[in-house]
Amino acid sequence: MTLHVHPAVLWASESTHATEATIQHQYKVGGLNIEYARFLEGKPALLLITDADSNILLSIVGSTGWEHNDMASLDESFDLGPLAIRHKVGAASTSTIHSLGTNKERLWTPYYPALRFTPATSFNEVIRRNGTAKKAYLIADTREQFSTTEISAWPSELWNGTQALDLNTLPTNVTYLEMSVGDVTSSATVRLTNTVLNVNDGSVQTADPYLDIYFTNAFDDWSNAKAEMKAIIDGLPWIGKDIDEIVAKETLHYNLPTE
Amino acid sequence: MAETFDIKTLIPTEELQRIAMRTFSPGHVHKTSKSGLAGYDFELYFHFYTGKMPSRSEFLYGMYFDQIGDTHKTKSLTLAERYLGHFYIAGNGKTYDYYGALEVDAKASGMQHPEGKVPEHASTDYVTVPKDPAADLSWMMDWSFSANKTYDIYGGNLDALRVVAAAGELVHDAAPTYVMISKSVNPPHKYTGVKTGLPPVSGVKVGTVNYIANSYESSRPLIMGSVGPVGSGAMMELASGYDLSGFVRPVSLRIMCNPVA
Numbered sequence: 001m002t003l004h005v006h007p008a009v010l011w012a013s014e015s016t017h018a019t020e021a022t023i024q025h026q027y028k029v030g031g032l033n034i035e036y037a038r039f040l041e042g043k044p045a046l047l048l049i050t051d052a053d054s055n056i057l058l059s060i061v062g063s064t065g066w067e068h069n070d071m072a073s074l075d076e077s078f079d080l081g082p083l084a085i086r087h088k089v090g091a092a093s094t095s096t097i098h099s100l101g102t103n104k105e106r107l108w109t110p111y112y113p114a115l116r117f118t119p120a121t122s123f124n125e126v127i128r129r130n131g132t133a134k135k136a137y138l139i140a141d142t143r144e145q146f147s148t149t150e151i152s153a154w155p156s157e158l159w160n161g162t163q164a165l166d167l168n169t170l171p172t173n174v175t176y177l178e179m180s181v182g183d184v185t186s187s188a189t190v191r192l193t194n195t196v197l198n199v200n201d202g203s204v205q206t207a208d209p210y211l212d213i214y215f216t217n218a219f220d221d222w223s224n225a226k227a228e229m230k231a232i233i234d235g236l237p238w239i240g241k242d243i244d245e246i247v248a249k250e251t252l253h254y255n256l257p258t259e
Numbered sequence: 260m261a262e263t264f265d266i267k268t269l270i271p272t273e274e275l276q277r278i279a280m281r282t283f284s285p286g287h288v289h290k291t292s293k294s295g296l297a298g299y300d301f302e303l304y305f306h307f308y309t310g311k312m313p314s315r316s317e318f319l320y321g322m323y324f325d326q327i328g329d330t331h332k333t334k335s336l337t338l339a340e341r342y343l344g345h346f347y348i349a350g351n352g353k354t355y356d357y358y359g360a361l362e363v364d365a366k367a368s369g370m371q372h373p374e375g376k377v378p379e380h381a382s383t384d385y386v387t388v389p390k391d392p393a394a395d396l397s398w399m400m401d402w403s404f405s406a407n408k409t410y411d412i413y414g415g416n417l418d419a420l421r422v423v424a425a426a427g428e429l430v431h432d433a434a435p436t437y438v439m440i441s442k443s444v445n446p447p448h449k450y451t452g453v454k455t456g457l458p459p460v461s462g463v464k465v466g467t468v469n470y471i472a473n474s475y476e477s478s479r480p481l482i483m484g485s486v487g488p489v490g491s492g493a494m495m496e497l498a499s500g501y502d503l504s505g506f507v508r509p510v511s512l513r514i515m516c517n518p519v520a
Contacts, residue, residue, distance in 0.1 A: 004482070
């Protein structure tokens with residue numbers, strides 16, 4: 001049996017933004033047990049920044065949801081582009097090079113849903129404690145017991161900085177993801193305007209208005225999918241990163257005389 | 260290199276299985292099985308193709324290649340040219356040549372909601388679909404099709420493919436060789452197919468590439484699997500219709516979801 005399950009299932013199952021008949025549109029908005037109809041869409045969440053000893057330095061309240069439109073941030077572990085092809089135009093006997101576009105677009109990247117954390121506000125974040133940012137955590141309240149906007153509705157030990165974060169004692173139905181943190185020049189997942197945090201020292205902001213997270217193992221191990229695609233494309237004479245590469249591949253493939 | 264993430268601490272395996280199950284195992288069906296309400300019904304569309312089944316990475320990227328010899332002996336064919344058509348199953352009780360009713364023409368094991376908490380349906384005219392007592396969370400999809408219902412697969416390129424098959428030009432069986440399952444009547448290939456050509460002056464189409472453009476997320480295929488006759492071991496086995504007749508009768512579909520550790 002040959003069978004593949006696409007990561008798009010995450011979006012199809014969870015998203016409430018769909019335009020066609022979908023799973024979530026079956027359910028009554030605000031209806032009984034609606035919090036059990038999805039696992040991460042529309043859930044209260046925290047973004048925590050800790051020091052090396054897991055002390056909470058910064059905490060931001062917001063919500064999680066699945067995104068599908070903006071693929072520009074999809075990282076290079078999936079990006080094939082740019083690509084061009086030798087395009088046969090209509091019934092004409094000649095072929096021309098056809099660019100498949102100049103911007104990164106879904107064509108070069110999989111349709112891979114992003115889990116997005118959106119902070120409740122875009123203003124300066126409250127620093128809870130002095131220290132140097134070493135780790136970042138996304139904390140998701142999958143049964144909607146807490147709040148997407150009021151951090152004080154969450155257990156104080158998860159945000160106010162008086163205790164170290166203990167991942168072993170999270171409330172039931174709260175899950176987490178550990179992420180890298182760095183300054184705005186870094187390639188870290190969570191980028192801060194300053195990684196040295198001081199409660200008396202003005203403000204710090206996240207460099208991005210939201211956080212997009214892609215998993216490489218949604219239903220399958222996709223970590224080598226880009227390499228598989230590159231191997232296919234390398235074997236096709238009519239597709240390449242630009243005209244020169246296509247001409248070179250064609251010359252080899254069809255044993256054409258070189259100019 | 261950007262950071263990549265393991266999904267497990269944020270979505271435990273059993274919750275990932277439940278997310279998948281929710282997509283392919285119905286939660287509710289219209290109680291009179293007569294007239295559903297637009298947008299409320301559980302629907303699955305089965306889109307059939309012939310020829311070379313795309314690789315897993317082509318499926319992930321939504322970018323499909325076909326070369327001379329992959330499907331046709333002397334040409335390359337776009338996905339649209341390889342499309343046989345579709346049928347669908349819906350929870351609104353309606354039945355016709357190319358669609359069937361959930362619980363009438365096809366039975367499915369129902370959704371297993373967490374802690375048995377069934378989310379309230381948008382309409383009181385719907386009732387829950389029972390789950391198979393034997394089913395656990397790994398049963399992403401467990402469907403049995405009625406022996407009395409044959410589906411007319413609709414909207415494809417069957418006439419032209421029959422001509423190609425009669426000329427002995429198909430590389431694969433003259434039959435639906437794979438199926439894509441989605442939530443949309445729009446076939447996964449709908450948007451862009453490009454023929455590619457030879458560099459010298461020549462009319463030969465050496466390859467095709469289909470890719471899925473932005474913004475058509477609802478027509479994305481969610482499952483791609485092999486199709487074959489009974490006993491073939493294909494994902495979808497056909498009791499009849501493993502040919503180009505345009506009429507298929509599937510037996511059953513039981514698809515397990517055991518995510519990679």
